[in-house]
Amino acid sequence: MRDFSRRGVLGLGLGAAAAMGIAGCGAGGGGSGPGKPGPITTGGGSTPHPVRPIGDGSTADTGPQPHQPPRPVPLEPGETPPQFVVFSWDGAGEIGNGLFPRFLKLANDHGAAMTFFLSGLYLLPESKRDLYRPPSNPVGASDIGYLKDENVRNTLHFVRQAWLDGHEVGTHFNGHFCGGSGSVAHWTPDDWRSEIDQAVSFVTNWRTNTGFTDLEPLPFDYRKELTGARTPCLLGQENLLPTAAGLGWRYDSSSPGGLQQWPVKKEGVWDLPLQSLPFPGHSFEVLSMDYNILANQSRNTTRGVPANYPSWRSQATATYLGGFRRAYETNRAPLFIGNHFEDWNGGIYMDAVEEALKAMADKKDVRLVSFRQFADWLDVQDQKLLARLRTLAPGQAPAGGWAAYLTAA
Template sequence: YLTDEHVKATLTNVRRAWLEGHEIGTHFNGHFCSGYGTVGNWTPAQWRSEIAQAKAFVKEWRTNTGWTDLPALPFDYEKELVGGRTPCLLGQDNLLPTARELGWRYDASSPGGTQVWPEKKNGIWDLPLQAIPFPGHSFEVLSMDYNMLANQSINSTNAPAYNYPAWREQSAGAYISGFKRAYETNRAPFFVGNHFEHWNGGIYMDAVERALTHIAREKEKGADIRLVSFRQFVDWMDVQKPEILAKLRTLDVGQEPVGGWHGFLKDPSATSSNAA
């Protein structure tokens, strides 16, 4: 169980994260990934119960802890919670009906996607982890720290330290390569998954920081980049013209628009209107 200090640190960091502009979603309440009770077998009703419990943990922390000397969280979690990612990327099919009924906007639980423009599944934006280039390998890796680890240290979180510099460089290189491929070709959104763990000496935290620093510096140099939350992203997606999104989805991984972006994104309805 977490100590009082851990719980207080969590409250402090969640409060700070939201005030700095981060979205507070959910990864649900535990990694119940194997055996009879695996989330992969949960019903929509069980997901509804899990979400209700997740909300209660956030909303009722004063009651649960008995603490009265800490400031309230600065958001209403009933309104804030509009998406999440399931434990171990399992159970999405039965989660989605419940998510839709609750008014969720997106789900990030797909067990693996590619760097293409997303679409909705059962009325919910489907934002999967993406296969990205993995330096030194002919295969690609999902854009999350655990998948890097699984390919480097075969699931060990405390491998011999002499491996760390090369693995750190490889992981950062994977994220940066994924960003570059999307930015220089089809401009698909780039998603990164991270557990905020100190696995293998914290090299995956370092790798994510290095990649995000690289991306932010490209933005500072004038690149057309936005660093946004999932909620901000789907807000933007929901106000785009459906025909434009459909055209963007025709671009495959690493595929640039023929003739450049101006011609590719020309509004077909405007062309039809002018012709009439």
């Protein structure tokens, strides 16, 4: 186990988290989740028309996605950049704890768009596990298990609502293999292509695989919708990127910890990593993900000492807001935050990210967007201006102010 007391925690997604097995991803034990019968509803999310079914009717072309921002335009010379913040969710399974609808409502209340990295296996019943043939692992294997049928139904319900509300649906792939010889760290580009094809198949054939006939289709063409991902445990990006580029993906969020600086492209794909943020009370920084904060607080358990929950909640909230302030008041680098629909340590990380979002949402120039929306903005910017922005280190304000700094670009 990695020593959490040093700055090396920045690489936790590569080391300690992977060794723990949970690795900060998934929907908490798959089929062992608490579960609730029947779909949980929050209202809204009416289907646009006309609807053109695709394949077996699991998905449908319903036209342009609702609730999208205006088409992005380039910054003017000397214009202050917006402060982009992306809240993202690994796995995106509704296991009956009500967290998926909770954060859909929060986003709606504050005009936020988010990215949901859906695990393909969360739409595949365990009774059909033999359909999954993971690279370098036995048929049907999964390190995150499978959801109960009622939780598959709920996940379908909320993924559908998420897209209709304007959020992005990316992928977290399938079996979440982080350790051993079958780890995604060892997968080849062809392995990644197989994993992606299977993830898409599970999303686009859920009706056949589940036998559910009383649910509406997902209202998007997933082959077109899917433009980015986050790998399990932040492993394997090097061999994923050639495949992602070949598929025309726009971005990848699998780097194991970046600085709060403006991003670059790798192999033609925007590299949008989770970032190292100031960690209150410590000399090192921590990765901008709920699980990595947990690993520094309760070490190797998701059920730490309850007496510590209030102070840990405050520390987690301060971590997110400290990273936000460092960017907002200086180089305006985008802030990327990763989460899971989990009640680890009494749900304190869910409370922390909610409080952080509320505190950010009403600030001038702040845009709470999905990764795809941010990639849209990046793609229309002048490349010389972006290069100028990249020269600003974390916490470094533009010399002479934005008007002078970006006019010089």
